[in-house]
Amino acid sequence: MEVYGLFGRDRIELFETMGGELAFVHRIERVHFHKRSKYQDILVGENNLHGKMLILDNVFNVSTLMEAYYHEPMAHIPVALTNRENTEALIIGGGDFGVAYHLLKHKNIKKVTMCEIDDMVVDVCREHFPWAEKCEKDQRFKLEIGNGFKYLDQLDENSLDIIIVDSTDPFDKAGILISEEFYQKLKRVIKMDGVIIQLISDFHIYGECYSYVLPRVEKCFEGVKVIAVPVAFYITGYTGMLLFSKDKEMLNPSRIPENFVSKIPDVKTLTDLNLRAFLELPPILKKHIAKYSTK
Numbered sequence: 001m002e003v004y005g006l007f008g009r010d011r012i013e014l015f016e017t018m019g020g021e022l023a024f025v026h027r028i029e030r031v032h033f034h035k036r037s038k039y040q041d042i043l044v045g046e047n048n049l050h051g052k053m054l055i056l057d058n059v060f061n062v063s064t065l066m067e068a069y070y071h072e073p074m075a076h077i078p079v080a081l082t083n084r085e086n087t088e089a090l091i092i093g094g095g096d097f098g099v100a101y102h103l104l105k106h107k108n109i110k111k112v113t114m115c116e117i118d119d120m121v122v123d124v125c126r127e128h129f130p131w132a133e134k135c136e137k138d139q140r141f142k143l144e145i146g147n148g149f150k151y152l153d154q155l156d157e158n159s160l161d162i163i164i165v166d167s168t169d170p171f172d173k174a175g176i177l178i179s180e181e182f183y184q185k186l187k188r189v190i191k192m193d194g195v196i197i198q199l200i201s202d203f204h205i206y207g208e209c210y211s212y213v214l215p216r217v218e219k220c221f222e223g224v225k226v227i228a229v230p231v232a233f234y235i236t237g238y239t240g241m242l243l244f245s246k247d248k249e250m251l252n253p254s255r256i257p258e259n260f261v262s263k264i265p266d267v268k269t270l271t272d273l274n275l276r277a278f279l280e281l282p283p284i285l286k287k288h289i290a291k292y293s294t295k
Helices: 067-082 098-103 119-128 130-136 148-154 180-189 209-220 283-290
Strands: 012-018 022-028 030-036 041-047 051-056 059-063 087-093 109-116 141-145 160-166 190-199 223-230 238-245
Touching (some): 012 059, 022 041, 067 190, 067 223, 119 141
Parallel strands (some): 087 160
Antiparallel strands (some): 012 022, 030 041, 041 051, 223 238
């Protein structure tokens, strides 16, 4: 962790960089946990704005204050689009339990499996984030500690309704999760009318990532949408995600039921109007992505 003195000598600061152009400084008033796992450096800090913060390899991931900005769209959008009873979902990554917590708010979710590679992240988040306990008390929740890429091989063909890939930025350590082999594995286990959502990256700083991700996904799936999710306290304010399906009609906003969001308890960042807006990129981002698409 890099320590600077912008807030005074009595404070720890996390200096988070993004590319070579931007940086964000987070004041950390209390450190609850700091240790390196087999895979990454894990820090749980706290300040008066965020509450508790999960920081992995010097990069801010999630906090008590802002978790809904990131987790709600990632969980609720695929549930809205599939829109059926007895839905089975797989989360690859997601060790902070946030996506699982929001998925389990839906009564039509039959089972949520979270496959996280780093057991230390799971243990730390169990201790410091209250939504983790709520997940593990739900009989529909199942935790698998292991490699999500390999875990897909254990699953039956056409067995899942929803897959959510909530990994670290996939162009770095999780690069295997943007390989063509990975997308072929997803294609094998997702149903014809299933939906997959995956974290990709910022559009401008790491936008080149889409130049190799989009062609790989479009080679395997008929329906592909890039969506922009505004996330408070991420450096650029936006993060990019991919929605994809074997059936392109599954990504049509008209599939989202009326009053879908209104029926979800304790929603913080979504409404029935803005949920559909996530499925349409603003012009500046649409132009940026168009040069990488093969369709």
